Amino acid sequence: MPDQPLSPVNNVEPSDDALFERYRKGDAAAFEQLLARHQSALFGFLVRMAGSRALAEDLFQETWLRVVREARRYRSEQKFSRWLFTIANRLVIDELRRRKRWNTVSVDDDEAAVTLQARGPSAAEETERRRTLSRIEAALATLQPSLRQVFLLREHGGVSFKEIAAMTGAPLGTVLWRMSAALKHLRKELEADGVTAK
């Protein structure tokens, strides 16, 4: 197989797939480039999903380790970023389940979206959370996890709604409703925070 040139022609950035293919052939610099490209979005997704920076650091590391470990099984017809966020999504949900912070109770109205969240953090955790998380992160932390998931997969992961539906096993209509409810909640929280003008 011919190698792609290291410096892209016409200033066109190499695609994720091209970089990953190069890494699979042993080019460590290509991996570094991939990591640099996705680290911010992936870490943002994990921090805001997990509601904890410390946990997000661990999950971030674990996600990339899986990418490295499963590199051979990666099929390029799947977008790399989609694969990356599929792994991260699975890891963070497993962790939230383990900590009993994930529930799949379906919520049908906006009030429930906030009040029906999985067993919330303790008072001490809440204080810690407010201290270490930004207001956006704090606002997201009070959102029902399945709503948060849709919002963050779309916003950080760049995963399309259709793909989120496939990834989460929820119908497209449900995914869109969750997105809308997440946005409403976010706006309400930020308003309460005195940030957004009414």
Added chain:
Amino acid sequence: MNCERANEALMLDLYGEAGETDAAALKEHLANCAACRRAAEASREALAEFRREPSPRPSRETVEAVLAAAQSRPSFGGVFALWRPALWRAVAVVVIALTASFAIKFWPRTPVPLAGERASVATQSAATETSWDAESVAVSEHIRLAQADVAIGSSLDNRIAGLRDALSELRNGSDGF
């Protein structure tokens, strides 16, 4: 388009995922529905507010740990990966060569008669027709194997042709008796 569908279309539209038909229907609905217009505005503002805040970044230690792990995985990377196909080709060549050398080495042990011996062999085979049948099957098997290995070298072709002739002559002789 009702308000519920308009809300769905709005979410798709925020990310450029609404088709042309949906986008047009949404535009029309928003022009006529104040409630949805307000909701759409609120959604856009919330999104803009969220995007104003920079995404958090992982610590240096975490990033370095990931890079170290990525580099210490030579099982599929490194120079090894580049010459792996060549390695497998080499292994294949060695295996074929060994098979061929074994085949050639053990060939003469099969009782393939030379021209001068044919008559006597034919006499023997007439006496023990069943055992001769078994032997002819063995010779056929060698021909089959030789054909399978024919890619190794054209010199084998001559051997096969010779064996085939010998076999057919032996068969004819055996039948004739």
